Amino acid sequence: MLCSILSFETNITPGELIIYYELEEGERSSSRGIVEVCPETHRITRFLEKPEEGRTASRLASVVFYCLRRDTLSCMSNFLSLYTRATERTFGLFWEWLINEKKLDVFGMKLPTGFQLIGQVGLSDYTKWLTHYSTKKQDNPAQPITCRSYARVGLMGNPSDGFNGKTIAMTISNFWAEVTLVESQTLVTGLPHPLNDPTEFGSLQDLFCISRREGYLGGLRLLQATCKKFYQFCSKRGIALTKQNFTLKYDTNIPRQVNKYFPLSLYHHSAIVSATLKCLMKFYNITDNDLPKSIRANFILSVETDELFITAGLQDRVVQVYEGLVYMDFSKKLMDEQGYGNYASMDMSDLPPFWLAYLSDPSDSGRIHSNIRQRWLSGEPVVVEAMKTFAELTDQARSAIKDRDWTRLAQLMDQNFELRRSIYTDDCLGPGNLRMVQLARQFGSAVKLPGSGGAVVGLCPDQARLVEMRQAFQEAGCVFCVISPYIPSARGQN
Template sequence: MIIETRAYARAGLLGNPSDGFFGKTLSISVRNFGTSVSLYESPELHIEPEPQDGSTFRSIFHLRDSVSMLGYNGGIPLIKAGIKKFGDYCEEQGIRLPNRNFTVRYRSSIPRQVGMSGSSAILVALFRALMQFYKVEIPIEILPCLVLSSESEELGIAAGLQDRVIQSYEGCVYMNFDQELLRQRGYGEYERIDPVLLPKLYVAYNTQLSKVSGKVHSDVRARFDRGDADVVQTMGQIAGLAEEARTALQEGRPDDLHALMNQNFDLRCTIYKVSDTNKQLINAARACGASAKFAGSGGTIIGTYRDDDMLNRLFVELKKYNARVIRPYIV
């Protein structure tokens, strides 16, 4: 029997990047793009490579472009790290795994290196497949922690819990990463929000942007750890926007998210260096009358729009900046 599991792209609505700094966020899963994992029993444990995992290239230019868009390692290290963490978790919990091996492969339609969390989607789908194969139940609030530790502890990737939480829970989720909660139990408070309450949303991603994820937070992380007043205060303000958005949605005021999302990005710019390419995309969207902020760490933006006319203007104007606009499919 072949086990098939999926995990989807995600977009941060409000509060990011405060999730890595004991803040609060509101996020959605974007089912327009996803990762699938196939797993079936085999004599040996085998990981099937994808094209991006290979070491054969047509030319030096092909290698350069491949590394720019996909990174140096592809998905194989993620799969290895996830399998190891799954085994570690089972051992710590006293779960005895049967002596069964498997072959695993993954496929992904999530655009790479534009902040839609393609890496963590691979891991979430992998953990779901491993749980089915070995008949192991991992509590949903613990799953994001295992995915995060697979990336951070095993591979040294700088990341926060937000992406892994929304990809585990799906839909729309409000998250509170209170420091004391994380210290006591290792995870925050996660509350599902009915997607019906959301305003009209668009997502736009740069089809030509190439950057290596996991490097954007380094300077701010160091400043936060030093107690830099500007960074600590700004992260607190950004986290507060997520809480305001949650209240607005619950009270039937979805239009309030327009100003909150713009404010989120503007605050971010006071402590992060944002590239001209990303700023152009934000400014072009706002010039159409839409709100705009990063959906993650850059390369993809998200915002609210008023009507179909405004959405059509976004299609036309953002295409000038090599960006594709979609309406996120949220369940």
């Protein structure tokens, strides 16, 4: 096992190696050597040999697999000369001395398994754990793992998320991507989706129509890229993966809305990557401690930008990881210092009914991002000031939501759109988006773009007019729906 472990790619300086695992519920930390590990460098910062309860919050247990460099072996004689009593001369206390007192560089690699039958154990212990795992297997006999991630709508602040701004966004249960992982003999990174990954067509005209609507690339590349990046991440993070194979398949009802200017409006690709990552984490027993939510959002973005060269930002990935209604601060100081922003979940009780409409044919929806990034990077005052204002509107919206002041929130949504319109211009936004905004305003609804384009999100103070508004949008060739927010606490999270 150690040979395969040591073949993993690492970015650490030379040092000793300790293998550790996460204690199961019911295992006492006082029965093991407990390690505290730096999540960034994987360095063992502290070793405690069978500590009393409460001495450390760590549940990471060291086992009897260690790798020592030849030069370090000479430390053994020093240790034995210092500790002369037989009870002090244990390998665990030797490691405690090396790490805590000698400050030797020792690094850790996590194994996604357990080592309960190590140390002073007898037949009763073997019998107990055999019964435990037998029962566990009967209760859950290699069941398929199915996880969903939901589409999101930006309620406030976008597009400033890509410009060190602030945003508020919400996951919605109307649209989702679902990935299923089943253990298998060989590894299959994706079964073709009958609609999104077609290879057979009824005619050349069918091929033309489907390709125009759906684009050329379905979800299979997303599954494969996520698997590749997941293996790379675990290798660099010092996490050994069990040698198990699996088969992936996916489904999604998130509108694709492909055109030459932008790939989609509600971001089906990040949802598929997010759902795939959830499956992989469950399959390999990777916890939030191994891959924190803030880092998980960066991981999803890196799959899209680094592997597939998709232009994307963090907002969508953050919301799909945290789920619910999320406030996000992407200020440059935070991003530079910690590599991610500050993210806070918001209370979703008593939210007013938001609505969403999108173009069935978004071909005229405009080139949303235009040259704004270049203008922002060059420090053009009007663009820089606009991004600051987006952030200020977001803070005001956060207060309005907290106070349940929906009239104020509606006003801020309208201000968000007008500010976006002022810097991107009508030509850039496109006639399709503008028609939807104008139509919504005829019914007294607040309205803004929830993402890159091709869709609008609104808040109508006069709920009685929703039925009329739905009919008007449908007659204009748009799809219209009342948003059903995805509230994580309302159901078991996938």
